[in-house]
Amino acid sequence: xxxxxxxxxxxxxxxxxRVLDGVDLEIARGEFxxxxxxxxxxxxxxxxxxxxxxxxxxxxxDIAGNDLTKAxxxxxxxxxxxxxxxxxxxxxxxxxxxxxxxGARGLPAIPSATFALGEILSLTPVLxxxxxxxxxxxxQKLGIMLGLIGGPPLLLLDEPxxxxxxxxxxxFKTYLVAMVARGDTSALLxxxxxxxxERHATRVVLLMEGRVRxxxxxxxxxxxxxxPERSLERAMAEACGV
Amino acid sequence: MARGATALTLFLIVTAGLILSxxxxxxxxxxxxxxxxxxxxxxxxxxxxxxGLVVGVVAAxxxxxxxxxxxxxxxxxGIREPLFALPWLNxxxxxxxxxxxxxxxxxxxxxGGSSVVIGxxxxxxxxxxxxxxxxxxxxxxxxxxxxxxxxxxxxDASAAAVRLLGATPLNARSARLASLRYPFIAAWxxxxxxxxxxxxGGRAVIALAWIVCAGLVSAWPLLRIFRATRTVDSSA
Numbered sequence: 001x002x003x004x005x006x007x008x009x010x011x012x013x014x015x016x017x018r019v020l021d022g023v024d025l026e027i028a029r030g031e032f033x034x035x036x037x038x039x040x041x042x043x044x045x046x047x048x049x050x051x052x053x054x055x056x057x058x059x060x061x062d063i064a065g066n067d068l069t070k071a072x073x074x075x076x077x078x079x080x081x082x083x084x085x086x087x088x089x090x091x092x093x094x095x096x097x098x099x100x101x102x103g104a105r106g107l108p109a110i111p112s113a114t115f116a117l118g119e120i121l122s123l124t125p126v127l128x129x130x131x132x133x134x135x136x137x138x139x140q141k142l143g144i145m146l147g148l149i150g151g152p153p154l155l156l157l158d159e160p161x162x163x164x165x166x167x168x169x170x171x172f173k174t175y176l177v178a179m180v181a182r183g184d185t186s187a188l189l190x191x192x193x194x195x196x197x198e199r200h201a202t203r204v205v206l207l208m209e210g211r212v213r214x215x216x217x218x219x220x221x222x223x224x225x226x227x228p229e230r231s232l233e234r235a236m237a238e239a240c241g242v
Numbered sequence: 243m244a245r246g247a248t249a250l251t252l253f254l255i256v257t258a259g260l261i262l263s264x265x266x267x268x269x270x271x272x273x274x275x276x277x278x279x280x281x282x283x284x285x286x287x288x289x290x291x292x293x294g295l296v297v298g299v300v301a302a303x304x305x306x307x308x309x310x311x312x313x314x315x316x317x318x319x320g321i322r323e324p325l326f327a328l329p330w331l332n333x334x335x336x337x338x339x340x341x342x343x344x345x346x347x348x349x350x351x352x353x354g355g356s357s358v359v360i361g362x363x364x365x366x367x368x369x370x371x372x373x374x375x376x377x378x379x380x381x382x383x384x385x386x387x388x389x390x391x392x393x394x395x396x397x398d399a400s401a402a403a404v405r406l407l408g409a410t411p412l413n414a415r416s417a418r419l420a421s422l423r424y425p426f427i428a429a430w431x432x433x434x435x436x437x438x439x440x441x442x443g444g445r446a447v448i449a450l451a452w453i454v455c456a457g458l459v460s461a462w463p464l465l466r467i468f469r470a471t472r473t474v475d476s477s478a
Contacts, residue, residue: 051408052408052409053405053409073411073413074411076409077411080409083406087405087406088406089403089406091341091342091345091346091349091399092341092342092345096337096341097338100336100337100406101410102337103334103335103338103416104407104410104411104412106411106413156409
């Protein structure tokens with residue numbers, strides 16, 4: 001499989017604090033990679049660095065053959081980052097926000113696939129309301145729709161199930177798995193939900209203290225699914241030295 | 243139900259406005275009857291009140307007749323928004339940045355904007371100038387302080403929009419043009435009363451002085467917009 005994302009020796013510092021320290025990661029087309037790790041491990045920073053919104057101190061990010069530093073626009077055409085709910089503009093409506101993102105991606109209008117996702121997530125009835133009247137769950141759904149607008153080949157999702165009601169969470173999980181299974185989309189999902197990682201991901205990567213500590217491939221994950229005593233939770237605990 | 247509540251609110255506001263206007267007009271007439279030198283200014287003041295009343299009532303009526311679900315939903319939420327929608331102002335390359343800036347300016351203005359400046363100017367007025375002069379001065383300061391609020395809000399909204407769209411392949415030129423659209427339109431709108439006053443007063447220096455003052459309050463926000471949109475093309 002061809003690598004859609006290639007992160008090599010990535011280092012990110014926040015002031016004196018080293019958040020990512022020599023991270024190497026590759027994602028192939030059609031792969032669903034779950035990024036797990038304790039709080040403060042650097043999962044969000046890694047996603048933001050790949051999305052080009054956090055400055056890299058060292059290393060390189062290559063997306064579909066485009067270096068993020070040298071050709072940021074070409075690289076960003078390939079990625080879709082689900083927007084963090086608190087970052088959404090309170091003064092715009094959901095529909096206006098979608099139109100803004102469609103414009104930024106050079107699309108003539110909001111794609112019908114985005115509205116279809118809105119129906120799946122039950123967000124359509126409130127799309128004309130201002131975002132400052134949205135609940136956390138509604139904001140999360142809108143953030144997901146913004147990340148997926150225009151069908152980018154690489155999805156970057158940071159805890160997208162936070163705040164979602166069980167029905168919407170299941171609907172989005174099904175949608176995401178089906179999209180990745182079609183082979184034209186890859187996903188990098190940062191999550192604390194080991195259940196999602198173990199059941200749906202094709203690979204799980206454990207990030208700890210800014211470094212990739214361990215990685216579990218399809219065969220190991222299949223074994224975990226078949227043998228509950230060898231769960232991802234246990235494997236992660238062992239890798240963490242708990 | 244929501245529409246009925248909105249209509250009732252508008253009716254109450256219009257009624258209160260009418261009563262206030264009548265009281266104000268009566269007070270003016272009383273002042274004129276006491277002080278003869280101001281008598282010639284009364285028609286202008288009454289015309290202004292009448293015009294404001296007509297525009298306000300027409301706008302409120304037009305607004306209450308908008309029956310689409312979106313507007314009703316916003317009213318249910320109790321969210322206040324600009325009086326006119328003005329969708330034709332939008333930039334299709336990056337839609338709704340203008341709306342964002344306009345609403346941010348409105349929020350800032352409603353929170354007080356530069357009311358301190360207006361208050362200070364009014365307080366510093368010497369005793370004795372004609373009502374026309376006072377009205378002209380208030381208009382000049384009002385236009386200037388409104389423009390200052392718009393520029394600050396536009397710069398804030400533009401920077402926030404660029405941050406929000408940081409992971410998208412946003413084109414720097416499109417972002418800059420879309421961000422400058424509202425400040426440009428607002429500057430022209432603010433300049434209109436200034437030009438009218440300068441022409442009626444027969445003094446071009448009024449307009450020139452105002453433009454200089456407007457330039458002073460606009461320079462830093464415009465620079466912020468240029469800086470925010472310059473970072474778009476380069477990676478973080």
